[in-house]
Amino acid sequence: MVAKINANSCAGCGSCIGECPANAVSFNDDDISFVIEDKCNDCGSCLDICAHGAITIVQSTKKLM
Numbered sequence: 907m908v909a910k911i912n913a914n915s916c917a918g919c920g921s922c923i924g925e926c927p928a929n930a931v932s933f934n935d936d937d938i939s940f941v942i943e944d945k946c947n948d949c950g951s952c953l954d955i956c957a958h959g960a961i962t963i964v965q966s967t968k969k970l971m
C-alpha cells in the first residue's frame with residue numbers, strides 16, 4: 907500500500923512534504939504534490955496533515971504487477 911495524492915484536491919500547501927519521514931512526497935512542475943511510490947513506506951503520517959483530504963492510501967500499482 908502507498909499514499910496517493912489526488913491532484914484535483916491538492917492545494918499545493920506543502921504540508922505533506924514536510925511531514926513525510928521517508929521524503930517520499932515532492933512537488934511536480936505545477937506545484938502539486940505527488941508520492942514517489944518506491945520511497946513511501948505506508949506510514950500514513952501524511953494523511954492527517956492534509957487539510958484538503960487529498961491523500962489516500964491505495965494499493966501500489968507496482969505491487970499489483
Ligand code: SF4
Nearest residue numbers: 916917919920922956
Ligand atoms: S498537504 Fe494536501 S493540499 Fe497540501 S500539498 Fe499535500 S496533498 Fe496538497
Ligand code: SF4
Nearest residue numbers: 926946947949950952
Ligand atoms: S504514507 Fe508515510 S511514507 Fe508514504 S508519503 Fe505519506 S508520510 Fe510519506
